[in-house]
Amino acid sequence: MSAVEQASTHGEEREFEFSRRDFERVRSLIHARAGISLNPSKQNMVYSRLSRRLRALGAQSFAEYLDRLERSADGEWQNFVNSLPTNLTAFFREPHHFPVLGELLKSRPADSHNPIVLWCSAASTGEEPYSMAMQAVETFGTTTPPVRILATDIDTAVLETARRGVYTTEALERVDPQRVKRHFMRGTGANAGMARVRPELQAMVSFRRLNLLERDWQIGRGFDAIFCRNVMIYFEKDTQRGILERFAPLLQPWGLLFAGHSENFSQARDLFTLRGKTVYRLATASERS
Missing domain, CATH: 3.40.50.150 (Vaccinia Virus protein VP39)
Incomplete structure (x- = not known):
């Protein structure tokens, strides 16, 4: 594990150095690659999500990871893009x-x-x-x-x-029980608590x-x-x-x-x-x- 670095914006200890410049670089890269405009308030979210990629690749800092990303083939670019959007969703969201x-x-x-x-x-x-x-x-x-x-x-x-x-039964809690019965198969045994479309x-x-x-x-x-x-x-x-x-x-x-x-x-x-x-x-x- 890399040396613990002091965060530049909030004062808490972090595993990886992540400067404001690194964050702006992430914002620029995700905008160029996927058109996503990251809000300036999302710096902590970006750190949390991309830290997993640094660990997976053995990178010692965000600067090193971003340098590697810009030289990489599409594989790591896809991991980078996958890490950042918020995939908040639900069945029958916005029911109207x-x-x-x-x-x-x-x-x-x-x-x-x-x-x-x-x-x-x-x-x-x-x-x-x-x-x-x-x-x-x-x-x-x-x-x-x-x-x-x-x-x-x-x-x-x-x-x-x-x-x-395949979804957890918790994901179906707000769906009408008759709909769940009609459209899903509930798991049993080792698959209890899950349901398949x-x-x-x-x-x-x-x-x-x-x-x-x-x-x-x-x-x-x-x-x-x-x-x-x-x-x-x-x-x-x-x-x-x-x-x-x-x-x-x-x-x-x-x-x-x-x-x-x-x-x-x-x-x-x-x-x-x-x-x-x-x-x-x-x-x-x-x-x-």
């Missing part, structure tokens, strides 16, 4: 969105040859896309609704959790890594809805605008964009119009002028 999604699903004629296509652009550990899938099952009254969900995230570690579809639900969702700042998303178009909730808060206004400009042509004319409770897209009124609480539709020609 799901009846709106249900109405959209009911209004759209669809079958197995012409399915409804939804995109969850920040899937995290899977609670959001599986909630979308549950809403589809309940709306159509079948375990095989004509709905396909693309679920993406920049963080490869959380995507692996999402693909497994039913295979029919998992079959509706395709997971893949995607960075919203990448030049070519390669995901096609014609989405009936895009969920991009509590993601834009990490981006500066110009970056938000650029992403919204790319979302608009991917949506069907009747498509909806679902945003997070703290997000406001008033800077893009020529692209999207507020339809309901944090739900947007495409702006009409007259609204764009």
Whole structure:
């Protein structure tokens, strides 16, 4: 273990030296790599999360780690990016969105040859896309609704959790018990206290890594809805605008964009119009002028 260093900003002893310059360097690197704007108040969070990478690599200081990172292949860059976003999520988070999604699903004629296509652009550990899938099952009254969900995230570690579809029963405490019974299989024995998403639900969702700042998303178009909730808060206004400009042509004319409770897209009124609480539709020609 490296010598204990005195923290420069708070006076507590720390395992690794982590100066304000190191923190600003982290902020610059994560912004360049993932478009994430780290708040200046997040210095302690960054220290806590990235210290694990220093230990794993045997680095003696943040300066050494960041030097190594800039020389490294994509493997450590992905670990770096995975470490910093806050993957706060829950089943049926922002519950007012799901009846709106249900109405959209009911209004759209669809079958197995012409399915409804939804995109969850920040899937995290899977609670959001599986909630979308549950809403589809309940709306159509079948375990095989004509709905396909693309679920993406920049963080490869959380995507692996999402693909497994296994959650603690504590994660389901706020979900209606009838929903849990219908959509999950409870573990027994060594798996007691865990629950797995039913295979029919998992079959509706395709997971893949995607960075919203990448030049070519390669995901096609014609989405009936895009969920991009509590993601834009990490981006500066110009970056938000650029992403919204790319979302608009991917949506069907009747498509909806679902945003997070703290997000406001008033800077893009020529692209999207507020339809309901944090739900947007495409702006009409007259609204764009």
